[in-house]
Amino acid sequence: MALTHRSPNLLKPLATAASLSVITQPLRRPFSTDDTTPITVETSVPFTGHKCDPPSRTVETTPKELMTFFRDMATMRRMEIAADSLYKAKLIRGFCHLYDGQEAVAVGMEAAITKKDCIITAYRDHCLYLGRGGTLVEAFSELMGRQAGCSKGKGGSMHFYKKDSGFYGGHGIVGAQVPLGCGLAFAQKYSKEEHVTFALYGDGAANQGQLFEALNMAALWDLPAILVCENNHYGMGTAEWRAAKSPAYYKRGDYVPGLKVDGMDALAVKQACKFAKEHALKNGPIILEMDTYRYHGHSMSDPGSTYRTRDEITGVRQERDPIERIRKLVLSHELATEKELKDMEKEIRKEVDEAIAKAKESPMPDPSELFTNVYVKGFGVEAFGADRKEVRAALP
Numbered sequence: 001m002a003l004t005h006r007s008p009n010l011l012k013p014l015a016t017a018a019s020l021s022v023i024t025q026p027l028r029r030p031f032s033t034d035d036t037t038p039i040t041v042e043t044s045v046p047f048t049g050h051k052c053d054p055p056s057r058t059v060e061t062t063p064k065e066l067m068t069f070f071r072d073m074a075t076m077r078r079m080e081i082a083a084d085s086l087y088k089a090k091l092i093r094g095f096c097h098l099y100d101g102q103e104a105v106a107v108g109m110e111a112a113i114t115k116k117d118c119i120i121t122a123y124r125d126h127c128l129y130l131g132r133g134g135t136l137v138e139a140f141s142e143l144m145g146r147q148a149g150c151s152k153g154k155g156g157s158m159h160f161y162k163k164d165s166g167f168y169g170g171h172g173i174v175g176a177q178v179p180l181g182c183g184l185a186f187a188q189k190y191s192k193e194e195h196v197t198f199a200l201y202g203d204g205a206a207n208q209g210q211l212f213e214a215l216n217m218a219a220l221w222d223l224p225a226i227l228v229c230e231n232n233h234y235g236m237g238t239a240e241w242r243a244a245k246s247p248a249y250y251k252r253g254d255y256v257p258g259l260k261v262d263g264m265d266a267l268a269v270k271q272a273c274k275f276a277k278e279h280a281l282k283n284g285p286i287i288l289e290m291d292t293y294r295y296h297g298h299s300m301s302d303p304g305s306t307y308r309t310r311d312e313i314t315g316v317r318q319e320r321d322p323i324e325r326i327r328k329l330v331l332s333h334e335l336a337t338e339k340e341l342k343d344m345e346k347e348i349r350k351e352v353d354e355a356i357a358k359a360k361e362s363p364m365p366d367p368s369e370l371f372t373n374v375y376v377k378g379f380g381v382e383a384f385g386a387d388r389k390e391v392r393a394a395l396p
Helices: 007-014 063-088 103-112 126-131 136-143 177-190 209-220 266-283 310-320 322-332 338-361 367-371
Strands: 039-042 048-050 058-061 118-120 197-202 225-231 258-262 286-291 382-384 391-394
Touching: 007 310, 058 266, 063 103, 063 126, 063 136, 063 322, 063 338, 103 126, 103 225, 103 266, 103 322, 118 177, 126 136, 136 338, 177 197, 177 209, 177 225, 209 225, 225 266, 258 266, 266 286, 266 322, 322 338
Parallel strands: 118 197, 197 225, 225 286, 258 286
Antiparallel strands: 039 058, 048 258, 382 391
16 A cells, blocks of 8 residues: 555654653642643654744643643543444434544644634534533534534534634635635734634645635735644545645745644644744734644544554554643643543543433424524515515515
């Protein structure tokens, strides 16, 4: 198979460190979950910059943040595993794209920004929604098309949304969210806000023409736009090296600075996003390439094992898993015991099961919902019968 000689590259970031190297002396238990004692660690690999000096590998964190990272990523992982089962049970219909393996991008980015900063992404959106403050009940309800869903059951897996926390979706058209993200950044600059927009897309969308058109305008106008390529190395079922002549996506902006980041390292993502936000507010757009990996196939209809070997997937799980990296840090600093972390994971599993049960109790949307969120209120139209005489409905 042509892939096999390339698959070891996916393990390269761990050649230098299977876990983060520690600079400070380990903290001693007991500790409080609100403990903000500084811990200094070094990212697994250096950042690689294009037209910019990369940030330091030295990252500041705290016991509270590390435990939060572990809980949040474990919750995201469990949610996606449960979604897989719900889909196979035909309780989730349509398309469903899972994020397990890529959790470090969601939690690391969130740690570096505020809810006033905007995030817009493609259809692999469940975990980003949780990171923005969404609940498990809202997530599972939306996945199952129920009224309690974040989009009232009308969006499904690909169209999660939470405007009050700066999350603008969930978009099904490949690459279409990038121009929209640049529009959000334009609004932020126009309103003289000190906030930025993160527009996420995959390596499969990296060759989209609209991406380059939007980036050109963002650069001309110095918009606070951060384009984040979540490079999981397979656009649908096509390896990056077969789809892109230049798979160094952080350089693809040419005239726009870029940064390559180990997207399986939550603290590296945090450092990169903090750096990118400061850059974008002063100088305009920047591209971040997150070197990450998805364990599931592209979508639920893709077994994910026909274009890559099972050994490759297992190797990434063993060497680069973002949750296991944080687990090792927590244990090395004696912030929790193995048993305490296992108990936390059991508690998370229970929370997910309870959320699914509540979501199943939520009713399906009323048929009248078909006509809502289509027209601006007060600018509706009348729907006539075939004879054009009888008014069948007046849309709001």
